[in-house]
Amino acid sequence: MEKKIEKRWIAAFIITAATAVTGLFWEHTSVTQSENFNGTDTIVPADVAWLLTASCLVLLMTPGLSFFYGGMVGRKNVISTMLKSFICLGVISLLWVAVGFSLSFGEPIGITINGVKYGLIGNPADFAFFDYVDEHPHAKMASTIPFILFALFQMKFAVITPAIITGSLAERIRFISFLLFICLFSLFIYAPLCHMVWHPNGLLGAYFGIKDFAGGTVVHMSAGFAAIAGVLCLGKRKNLEYIPTNIPFVLLGTGMLWFGWFGFNAGSALAANHTAAMAFATTTIASASAMLTWAFFDRLNGRKVSALGCCIGAVVGLVAITPAAGFVSVPKSIFFGFAAAIVSNIMVHWKSLKRIDDTLDVFACHGVGGIMGMILTAIFAEGENASLLHGGWGVFVHHMAALVLVAVFSFFGAMLLYKFTNIFIPLRVSEEAEQQGLDLSQHNEMLG
Template sequence: MDKIIEKRWIAAFIVTAAVCVTGLFWEHASVSVSERFNSTDTIVPADVAWLLTASCLVLLMTPGLSFFYGGMVGKKNVISTMLKSFICLGVISMLWVAVGFSLSFGDPIGITINGTYYGIIGNPSDFAFFDYVDEHPHSAMASTIPFILFALFQMKFAVITPAIITGALAERIRFISFLLFICLFSLVIYAPLCHMVWHPSGLLGAYFGVKDFAGGTVVHMSAGFAAIAGVLVLGKRKNAEYIPTNIPFVLLGTGMLWFGWFGFNAGSALAANHTSAMAFATTTIASAAAMLTWAFFDRLNGRKVSALGCCIGAVVGLVAITPAAGFVSIPKSMFFGFSAAIVSNVMVHWKALKRIDDTLDVFACHGVGGIMGMILTAIFAEGENASLLHGGWGVFGHHMTALVLVAAFSFFGAMLLYKSTNLFIPLRVSEESEQMGLDMSQHNESLG
């Protein structure tokens, strides 16, 4: 088995080298001002400044997530858990440049419905190795900032999505298997969802009218359902009882996530404008409401108010408001945080989920938080034909149909990818390695 694993690492190195070297020989096409691209004269400096800042904030969320998860696992698995989040900054960034951005935002490949063409996935060669991605703004996508800035901002979303999944699989998944899975997940699940929701001609956004301001559907629902699929494939840990190693890590990670989430949500306005300001406000208020609700709901159920609970509650509020951040008022954002915290809290303590061993309750927080966010957005989002209250039952029905489709696609698609990965190399570490802890068995490092 060790020799087989070594061959996989050689293959991983060769693929990385091929991607890096290919860029030298890739014949890049020059951008000309046309219907597709605007002149650089249309760039708004304030928008550029804000999106540069927002991109930095979203990047910070992935290290924040690593601290958030790392503090919650047992002492023998802190480094391995944190690294699985952190490594996404390298793996997914490379993949995004090579083909991920094309699959997500390239020219639509899809179906025709009632005479209109809707995209399911982007053309993989359209922006391969960032062809046509330079300082010129794209006329249909972020027309006031350079297209390269839009691509880099979206890259940070692609990075954190598979990182979210790691919390469910902590303490038992083999590192190289995880790397293969996140590549497949990004190409097969994330990219199509991103295209269908956020591309101007995407099936879910343009046909179903799905409102997802900053990734409740694309990021959190996809990661949540992929997480639960992974738990079912991997099985339970040999020792599911553990004590969180470092609660201050969790507090630090939560602070970094909350801070970075302003870029995640407010940055998704793609401009320094009133929508960005409102998204900034609804983001922090929803999180505040969820944190308090979680803490008080724990106490009402006979549990102590804990730092861990407050942190989880705050993150659930951030997840829930994400799809609606730019579409609702401040009072409604409070209700988003309040209701999502209660539902996620109940799910975290649901015995059925405990039995299947979702290590860090990823589905109960991100999956359920994303579902709650999508449902509440479908009810309360403001604007013409945006929700149940502003468009009627037909609009709401389209959202619920899309919710079911996204859930099924993410869950069964991820299940297939886990099983496919397992054919190449076992997903799960040996019982001996699990007992030793993944820090030493996978990385030969420890907290000391």
């Protein structure tokens, strides 16, 4: 067994080395050979400054998530849980440069409707190793900032999405298996959804009019349904009774997530403008509403108000407002947080969901929060024919159809990827390793 494990790590190292060597000899193509780019004179310095800041804020969310999750698990699994989030900064960043950005924002590969091609996924060769990606703005994607900045901002979203999944698989998944799965997830689930929703010619966004301001569908629903698929593939932990190790870690992680979410949502305006300001406001108010609602709803159900509950509620509010952050007013954002907190709270304590052992309730919080955000966006988004309340019956129907499509695609797609991963590398650690704790058995480290 040791020999097989060693070969897997050798393979992982060879892939990393091959990527590095390819990057060394890759010849960058000048954007002057493409008509899709503007000159640097169209750059707006204020937009550049804001997007640089927003990119830093979104990057901070991944370490924040590691603290958020790490404080919730048992003492023997804190380091392994935190590392699974943190390692995404390395794995997905390189994958994004090599091919992920191309799959997400390359020229559409899909279907032609009325003479217009609507994409299911991007051409993997378009921006491979950031070819054409430099200081020149793209004419159709963020035309006031360098294309390299747009690519890096979007990279942070790609990084945190598989990191969200880790909470459901904590305390029992093999580390090398997790690395393979997140690569497959990023390429075959995240990238197509990102392209279909956010590319100017994406099928869901451009043709069906699906509104997802900052990732309720692309990020949270995809991660939530992939999480529940992983739980079903892995099975329950041997020891379901555990006490969260470090609640202050959870509080710290929540603060980092809330702070970083301003970049996540307000940054998605892709400019320093009124939409960014409104998204900034709705983000924090929805989270505040959800935090209080969660705490009071717990008390109404005979549970004590807890720091853990307040933190989870705040994050649920952030998740729910994400698809609508730039589309609704501040008063409506209060309702977003209120409604999502109640539904997610009910789901967290639903016995049927508890039985399958989603370790840190990823589906109940991120999956359900994303679903609630999408539904409420389809009802309340402002603008003529923009939502159900503003005459957009067709838009509402399209959103509900897309909700089902994304759920089915993410769940069954992830299920196939877990099965595929398990063929080459067993997903689950041995019973002995699980009993010992993943910190020691997987990483030879432990809390002092």
